[in-house]
Amino acid sequence: MISSSPALTVAPGAAPAMLHVLVVDDDEDIRSLICQYLHGYAMSCVGVGDGRAMREAMASRPFDVIVLDLMLPGESGLTLCKEIRSQSAVPILMISAHGEPIERIISLEVGADDFVSKPFDIRELVARIHSVLRRTRPGASRPPASAATSRRARSSSATGGSMSACASCRTSRAW
Numbered sequence: 787m788i789s790s791s792p793a794l795t796v797a798p799g800a801a802p803a804m805l806h807v808l809v810v811d812d813d814e815d816i817r818s819l820i821c822q823y824l825h826g827y828a829m830s831c832v833g834v835g836d837g838r839a840m841r842e843a844m845a846s847r848p849f850d851v852i853v854l855d856l857m858l859p860g861e862s863g864l865t866l867c868k869e870i871r872s873q874s875a876v877p878i879l880m881i882s883a884h885g886e887p888i889e890r891i892i893s894l895e896v897g898a899d900d901f902v903s904k905p906f907d908i909r910e911l912v913a914r915i916h917s918v919l920r921r922t923r924p925g926a927s928r929p930p931a932s933a934a935t936s937r938r939a940r941s942s943s944a945t946g947g948s949m950s951a952c953a954s955c956r957t958s959r960a961w
Contacts, residue, residue, distance in 0.1 A: 804828055804829060804830050805828070805829040805830070805850045805851065805915070805919070806829070806830050806831075806832075806847070806848065806849045806850050807821075807824055807829050807830065807831045807832070807849060807850065807851050807852075807853060807915065808831075808832050808833075808834070808840065808843055808844065808849040808851075808852045808853070809821055809824075809831055809832070809833040809834070809852075809853045810833075810834055810835075810836075810837075810839075810840045810852065810853065810854045810855060810858070810863070810866065811833070811835070811853075811855040811858075811881070812835045812836060812855065812857075812858050812859055813855075814835065816904070817833040817834075817835065818833060820833070820853065820908070820911070821833045823908040823912075824908075824911075824912070827908075827912045829912075829915075832847075832849075835858075836858055836859060836860055836861070837858065837860060837861040837865070837866050837869075838860075840852075840854075840866060844870075844874075848876075849876055850876070850877070850919065850923075851876065851877045851878075851879065851915050851918065851919060852870065852876055852877070852878045852879070853879050853881055853911070853915075854866060854867060854870075854878055854879070854880055854881070854898070855880075855881050855882060856880050856881070856882035856884065856889060856893065857882060857883070857884065863880060863882070863893075864892060864893065864896055867880065867893065867896050867897050867898050868896045868897060870897070871896065871897030875922070877899045877900075877915075877918040877919060877921075877922050878897060878898045878899055878900075879898065879899060879900045879901070879902060879911070879914055879915065879918060880893040880898040880900070880901045880902070881901075881902050881903075881904055881906070881911075882901070882903060882904060883903070883904040884903075885901070885903030885904075889901075899918045899921070899922070900914050900917070900918050902914060
């Protein structure tokens with residue numbers, strides 16, 4: 787069973803709690819890289835490699851958003867997206883090295899809230915996470931001001947300001 791209860795609750799006037807993100811990608815390097823960078827953006831992240839592990843993670847705790855790879859071994863991201871959407875309203879961002887228009891369209895039609903093509907700049911992924919949360923939970927996706935300030939400092943010193951996740955080269959590119 788997939789939990790559909792929201793992990794994020796914000797009292798009026800209070801800073802938002804840490805966002806909880808589930809990353810489902812069979813490429814361990816990409817999954818780890820995404821989680822590592824999301825931590826720098828004041829988000830907790832759980833990374834898993836397939837549908838079975840996704841279900842286990844979702845049964846153990848609620849997530850604010852799911853980043854789901856389209857091409858997974860066994861069950862495809864599309865199949866998992868349909869399953870999640872049939873049981874939950876949690877926002878889903880599909881990611882894929884194949885960004886053909888038909889794949890984007892089908893992903894959105896089966897229930898994804900957004901689609902990002904690999905390689906992508908991590909700041910774009912973070913911006914899309916916040917954007918989808920603004921659309922689905924108004925007022926719930928604003929990071930605390932102190933997190934934004936420290937995030938910029940870490941990003942500038944660690945990567946020179948930008949990072950890109952590359953599925954085919956299995957590394958990150960920073961420039």
